[in-house]
Amino acid sequence: MIAELRSIPSSDVVKAPQAVPLLSVDGLKAYYKVKLFGIDREVRAVDDVSLKINRNEIYGLAGESSSGKTSLIKTIAGAIRPPLRVVEGSVRFAFKDGERDIYKLSPHELSAIRWSHLSYIMQGSMSVLNPVRRIKHAFADFALPHVSAKGADFTRLVERHLKRLHLDPAVLQAYPHELSGGMRQRVTIALATICSPEFIIADEPTTALDVIVQKGVLSMIREIQQEFGSSVLFVTHDMAVHANLTDRLGIMYAGRLVEEGRTRDVFKRPLHPYTAHLISSLPRIGDEAPKKGLEGSPPSLADPPPGCRFHPRCPLAIDICRREAPPMVEILPGHRTACHVAQADPARVRPVA
């Protein structure tokens, strides 16, 4: 029953290593720079993140609140406003019709790739859809500037797209409040995918939904991804969703990417103590073993601890962790981690509990 979310077992997905990834993020640093009472303060929301997302895959991004995951995806989408600024690094897309460096584009070029190449599914469907206008107006507002069809042709295009996603075109006449939460979220997904974008960013699209509805929405995202061959950057803090949906998984902690690998490898063999703890402390039906919480709390990004940002909470912390920030190193094929202990001896990383 869960298999429908993941039709290809990830072990069978062989990606040609020489292929250019759709998205390459290199050494990206994006800080919030605030001047308060003449004192400069910076919050390092995204600190030296590098990642690549291939074509035709769902890349999951997990992390707690204020771990910088929303800042990261906003930076990737080129949707940042001061005080958030890109300090260093680059975000490059290799779209079918050419490469684009998000931070070298003019505002006009950026808006041209939005929606048609790069789109965004947001968390609160109620704040995306205008409550006093019918759904069809939302489609016109968002998508009309990006497609060539106008008037009746545009309506036909929208209806065809909705049918393809198994939605009744009658929703176009409805007001947002007349639809259930799950239906509204499906409509915002339809809205984001109408131009068959190559890259879709989904920011906690199912967090506000009930469990029964959540599964339907997740399989819809998987279906769309396979039909269009798009790549999806899927952000949620819910590890069970990552386990069931994503192909590869990146874990963020305090503004840094701490681990990345194929989702199954990350769950089966976590190489960062934080990930190991996250996975072992997940409560599961049928499992009565006591689970421990992690002591301490996530660091403030305005004043992060020196060295590895996880060291004050890490049971494995050694001297070097307090002084030097660990680099991201590939330890097993396709599996990177930023942990001094794991880099010395991967077998030492064990669940905290």
Added chain:
Amino acid sequence: MRPNLLEVEHVNKIFTRGGFVSRRVNHAVNDVSFSLAADKPEVFTIIGESGSGKTTLAGMILNSLPPTSGQIRFRGKDLREIRSRRARLEFMSHVQAIFQNPFDAFNPLKRIDRYLFSAAQRFTECRTSEKAAERADEALHKVGLSLAEVRGRYPHEMSGGQLQRVAIARALVSNPSLIVADEPVSMIDASLRMTVINLFKKLRDEFGVSIIYITHDLATAYYISDRLIIMQKGRVVEGGDARTVLAAPQHPYSIKLRQAVLSVDDAWRDSSFTGGMPAIAT
């Protein structure tokens, strides 16, 4: 024999909207009954999706909403009879609440220690500030904090997990016998969630506090509950021993709910990988 701690008997709550012509009725809670024994503290879980009436039911147990019909008795006393200020304070010192988002529950401009002090002065015999501080410190120690860590701090200076623990400490100041916790961990980060969940276990086992845990998360419900009820559209569709019900649900709605839970174990069951999660299980 002592009366039961809490008895909920055929309780209904009907909200009506609109006037004479366009009257709309919402039967939020429909004939719900259960009871909690006085001598056996337990974690009693109410599971339901949004709109199932679980929060309305909590409001009635907390005596902040009157039921349309039916009776709720706390230690044998009908909640309707608790009307005077003195009786309400007395009731509140025995039944306390914890809410979903600790950042909403605390006023951002008010220091959090003041919540603890005012709870101590209102609900206990601690009249002087020294006594109140002592009491607050004692409650904070039960949740793994201390007054020294909390004194003078504002809500934004704490993490969600810490703040939720302060909210629990505030509820514990009056030594209540029942805590109603409405989605207490859904806003808390994964790494801190289990700390709060384990705290409920500790309150039950070490301090004899009964807990009504309201949630939509079946996995944490399985982890801490003794008994549970599953609600759908105001009705209880299934109830009983938590492990039995969640392991083998009977009602079609409970089965659907159980199947919708995404589990990490099931994620790779249908692929070549079948060995569970050996790296973690050992």
